[in-house]
Amino acid sequence: MAFPATSTCMKCHATIATDRPAIEKLAEFAHSKQPIPWVRVYKVLPGVTWTHRKHLGAGVQCETCHGTVSDLDAMSETTAVTGMASCVSCHQARSASAACAVCHAWPAK
Ligand code: HEC
Ligand code: HEC
Ligand code: HEC
Ligand code: HEC
Numbered sequence: 001m002a003f004p005a006t007s008t009c010m011k012c013h014a015t016i017a018t019d020r021p022a023i024e025k026l027a028e029f030a031h032s033k034q035p036i037p038w039v040r041v042y043k044v045l046p047g048v049t050w051t052h053r054k055h056l057g058a059g060v061q062c063e064t065c066h067g068t069v070s071d072l073d074a075m076s077e078t079t080a081v082t083g084m085a086s087c088v089s090c091h092q093a094r095s096a097s098a099a100c101a102v103c104h105a106w107p108a109k
Contacts, residue, residue: 001052006030
């Protein structure tokens with residue numbers, strides 16, 4: 001549910017597909033100890049309270065929020081899960097609180 005450390009990639013890519021341009025780029029990030037500039041696909045508006053932990057703890061599956069990621073050739077946004085309407089409609093359906101303060105820390109800090 002987070003982005004793996006570059007060293008995790010390099011466990012394989014020190015030897016696998018090292019001649020491909022994308023993997024040469026990966027090796028450069030590993031070598032220079034720069035973080036990989038990941039392209040974010042799913043991102044909630046800054047300031048909205050979000051945690052994966054509570055959701056997985058409540059038994060919500062990855063696919064419920066992200067779609068059947070395993071069928072994708074390249075990662076893309078196939079659901080509207082970062083929109084308020086889908087947060088709130090699931091909270092209502094699952095009897096989780098839909099009070100504004102659950103997701104919004106108003107008044108602004
Ligand atoms: C458990 C081993 C393993 C790990 C860990 C791993 N990969 Fe791979 N990766 C592979 C294999 C196997 C391929 C397919 C190579 C091929 O096509 O021959 C691949 C392919 C790729 C390709 C496609 C290369 C191309 O252009 O064809 C990219 C990009 C890539 N990996 C990036 C990553 C990144 C980024 C990470 C870390 C987040 C990572 N990999 C972690 C095994 C791994
Ligand atoms: C209740 C809905 C929900 C569930 C269940 C869920 N996610 Fe997410 N996921 C989100 C939201 C919302 C974000 C955007 C969070 C942010 O902005 O930090 C996100 C972000 C991510 C990201 C960063 C993606 C990107 O494009 O930047 C990854 C990776 C991810 N989720 C993986 C998973 C995995 C793996 C599982 C299952 C183990 C999972 N998620 C389960 C809603 C969910
Ligand atoms: C598919 C269903 C589903 C979706 C979609 C979903 N949630 Fe939830 N969420 C839940 C459930 C169920 C809980 C209750 C967990 C519990 O009570 O322990 C929860 C709990 C939470 C909590 C913790 C509340 C607390 O009391 O600590 C926050 C914060 C939250 N959700 C925010 C969001 C946001 C923001 C989104 C949209 C980006 C979202 N949720 C989308 C089902 C969902
Ligand atoms: C379960 C989570 C959740 C609850 C509960 C919730 N919101 Fe939201 N809200 C969000 C998310 C996620 C966004 C960001 C939507 C987007 O990026 O499109 C948002 C965005 C907003 C925005 C737009 C903010 C902006 O800066 O553009 C307003 C206004 C708002 N919510 C008001 C409310 C009010 C009022 C309530 C209570 C009646 C409420 N929200 C309850 C998740 C929630």
